[in-house]
Amino acid sequence: MSKVRVNCFSISLDGFGAGPNQSLENPLGERGPELHTWFFPTKTFQSQVLKQDQGQTGVDNTMAEKSFEDVGAWIMGRNMFGPVRGRWPDDSWKGWWGDVPPYQCEVFVLTHHPRTSFALADTTFHFVTDGIHSAMDKAKAAAKGKDVRIGGGASTIRQYLRAGLIDEMHLAVGPALLGKGEPLLQGIDLPALGFTNVKLIHGEGASHYWLSK
Secondary structure, eight states: OOOEEEEEEEEOTTOEEEOSSOOSSOTTOTTGGGGGTTTTTBHHHHHHTSOOSOOBOSHHHHHHHHHTTTEEEEEEEHHHHOSOOSSOSOSOOOOSSTTSOSOOSEEEEEOSSOOOOEEETTEEEEEEOSOHHHHHHHHHHHHTTSEEEEEEOHHHHHHHHHTTOOOEEEEEEOSOOOSSSEESSTTOOTGGGTOOEEEEEEOSSOEEEEEEO
């Protein structure tokens, strides 16, 4: 049965999913890259994102590999797609990932401002202006029985959590203390939302928590 899931979402020990002041120069926010030091060295990141045949194997890489398995569609917030705010000035911004995005399926970007869909390699980006439920319906149809992955950022995950639409979450907690930024779980009652099962796997650079209903 298909699931709606969050995978490889990195948070700090004090609960932040991104640093403050995201921008073109700081796409993860100030000090945000510290959240992902476990992920950057993995073979999965090196191959899927940087398109290089190198990288480390091990527990962290296994967790990263699993995050791409059986995914039929993605949903992401506009901040994850890019740094442009407000109305789209043009269609020149195509994302952070170059000509071959790592998604290899249909991706639905939440936004308040319309934009025409476009394709890069095996990935097609659609821009959804009528809310998270519409994006979910479109993503499930596009996934054709496979899972829908909620890619982030923290605000997008929080919206889907509060709506009760996420079945499973994998959080990678690394040894970083940001002090400020975008909190993931502040004010979220996970047990009340049905998340009663927790599994912990220790990796080389992060502790991986699987939360499920």
